[in-house]
Amino acid sequence: MSSKIQVLVQPGTIIIIQNNNYKVRLNMIYGKVRVLRNSHRAFKCIPWLLILFASTSTYAAFTDSLTVGNAKALGLGHAVTADPPGIDSIHFNPAGLTRLKGRQMHIKGVYGLFETNYDLGGYGEYQQGLIDELLEYQYPGSNGVIPPEAEAYFYDEALNSKSSVEGPTVMLPGGMIDIPFAGGVMGGASYSPPGSNMTFATNVYAPMMSGYNRAEDDPGRFFQERGAFTLLTYFSPSVGIEISDELQVGFALNFSYAGMGLELPAREPHLLLWQYGHPWFQDNFCNDDGTPTGTPDLNLCHIVSPYISYGDLRIEADQALVMSYNFGLLWSPEPWITFGLSYNSAVKNDLDGDWEFPIDPFFNQVLLDNMNGSLWPSFQALTGALGLPLPGVAETEAQGKGGKVNVQYELPQHASAGISIQITPKWKYNFDVKWTEWSVFSDIQINFDRDIAFLMLGSIADKLLYRGQNGIEPNGVRYQLNLQDVTYWGMGTEYQYNDKLAFRLGYENRPSAVPSETPNAFIPINDGILYSVGIAYEFESENTLDFSIGYMNSKSHYPPCSADLGNGCNPNNVAYGPYQGQDLRSEVSFLLFEVLYSRYF
Incomplete structure (x- = not known):
């Protein structure tokens, strides 16, 4: 009997897979801890300019296959290129679809327990030296003890504190939402006509689903308070072709939703802010009442704490349809051994959405007090003639109101090669080598609908000091994340206890995409090992139930x-450093539970 398969995307994060006989309602609420992306250094003289968009999170560099949610793959350490797992072969190796006969469907559930914690420790020698210098100048003989009247200026809420993630956040067509747990349900279907050498299939799965949120008063929120990256494949027409008993090939075309969201309170305790608040400026340029003396057009009399949170960047952008493809082959020269190759194409994203950047009123006034003087227009005319426009009052006031944004980035291509050996009738061993081109994710282009005051200043610094290599323009910025390609491996073994029951063990080495020579504290997860166990049971009706548990821990x-x-x-190599001079430690751990039910229909 023929079966028409439809995949309908409905508002409110609901996916429906429908055919003539079944209608499966799949709640796509799904999330996981996300690690943070970094940015390239920006400028040398104006430290607070970079923070605007420096840290949405990477994330993905470490989520290869984890959010697909296949219990068999997890139980075998994701070493399934030569032993593809049912309908999820669409992702792991489409040639594996040829092993599915008749009409089949699967439903899978994923649930994760994730923890991301930071220890934000004490100051090192450099940062403590800045504090001691200021104290000695204004309070001689203080011996590093901060007097009560100076506590507000030196107060750092993150000093010797702890930060933890409260829960998962996902980016969906309606925007970012915080969800109570990291989990969800997905599914797919396949059909092989009688006597045919081809199998057709489609699947709903998440190549990337990562995000988290912190409390509004969490001291780690300057890494990121809320954020999410999503790539959700909602339709994946695929075909597996059995060329011969020894050789099979497969191809999948993926229709996906892509989205990203960010909420980032920003601060920057850079040397210039410490100098700006130095008492020397008050003694030489200010009256006792805090007004400027002699130079009213250059107001250096504001007392700006270096730990002030001066703004809150918010971005949400998405794309309803992005295209990609997967290709794979299987070769079995002997019945007991199979070789597999698989390729997942890059995914080019071009997202549109909205941005806001409300500025702290006091900090905004610091900027406006200088721009309202008679000297600023002269500076504007001079730099404008050189093709380096300075912002004015209008641009400074408008940047807090937000507007439209376009975000462009490329998720990397991925390739894997594997072998599956049936050592004995009961024992099977799988081994995979994988490669992911995370270096392409190092360029993220963000374009705004108008010039932004902070970016106008940053563009001048970038062009004068770095010949524009940081890609900062008055209305946009290109982030160079300095990620590296990774090659890694995994292995798994399966023991067929009897005709119905099988046990699995998996081990996967998952290296960091952050080069060791350029550490990035915004990415709390680095090198780690994924350990997994699984079980499979086949019922009398040839329907199967797979269940696996995976665990990983990473400390930095x-x-x-x-x-x-x-x-x-x-100070001459300024990147976003909200915890300048502090000792930082991070730990990420997760426990992943996956269950998959496959049946004929």
Whole structure:
């Protein structure tokens, strides 16, 4: 009997897979801890300009296959290129579809327990030196003890504190939403006509689904308070072709939704802010009442704490349809051994959405007080003649109102090669080598619908000091994330206890995409090992139930001033360093539960 398969996307994060006999309603609420992306250094003289868009999170560099949610693949350490797992062969190796006969469907559930914690420790020598210098100048003989009247200026809420993620966040067509748990349900269907050498299939799965949220008063929110990246494949017409008993090939075309969201409170305790608040300026340029003396057009009398949170960047952007494809082949020269190759194409995203950047009223006034003077228009005319426009009052006031944004980035291509050996009738061993081109994700282009004051200043610094290599323009910025390609491996073994019951063990080495020579404290997860166990049971009706558990833990340490993005101290190599000079430690762990039910219909 023929079967028409439809995949309908409805508002409210609901996916429906429908055919003539079944209608399966799949709630796509799904999330996981996300690690943070970094950015390239930006400028040398105006430290607070970079923070605008420096840290949405990477994330994905470490989520290869984890969010697809196939219990068999997890139980075998994702070493399934030569032993593809049912309908999810669409992702792992489409040639595996040829092993599915008749009409089949599967429903799979995923649930994760995730923890991301930071220890935000004490200051190192550099940062403590800045504090001691200021104290000694204004309070001689203080011996590093902050007097009560100076506590507000030196107060750092993140000093010797802890930060933890509260829960998962996902980006969906309606925007970012916080969800109570990291989990969800997905599914797919396949059909092979009687006597045919071809199998057709479609699947709903998440090549990437990562995001998290922190409390509004969490001291780690300057890494990111909320954020999410999504790539959700809602329709994947695929075909597997059995060329011979020894050789099979497969191809899948993926229709996906892509989205990203970010909410980032920003601060930057850079050397210039410390100098701006130095008492020397008050003594030489200010009256006792805090008004400027002699130079009313250059107001250096504001007392700006270096730990002030001066703005809150918010971006949400998405794309309803992005296209990609998967290709794979299987070769079995002997019945007991199979070789597999698989390729997942890159995914080019071109997202549209909205942005806001409300500025702290006090910090905004600091900027406006200088722009309202008679000297600023002269500076504007001079730099404008050189093709380097300075912002005015209008641009500074407008940047807090937001507007439209376009975000462009490429998710990397992925290739894998594997072998599956049936050692004995009961024992099977799989081994995979994989490669992901994360370096292409190092360029993220963000374009705004108008010039932004902070970017106008940043563009001047970039062009004068770095010949524009950081890609900063008055209305856009190109982030160079400095990720590297990764090659890694996994292996798994399966023991067929009897005709109905099988046990699985998996091990996967998952290296970091962040180069060791350029550490990035915004990405809390680095090198780690995924351990997994699984079980499979086949019922009398030839329907099967797979269940697996996976565990991974990753710890990182960033000594004071070691990570330019996070706690860097070099004033001539400014990246976003909200925790300048602090000792930072991170730990990420997760426990992943996956269940899959496959049946004929």
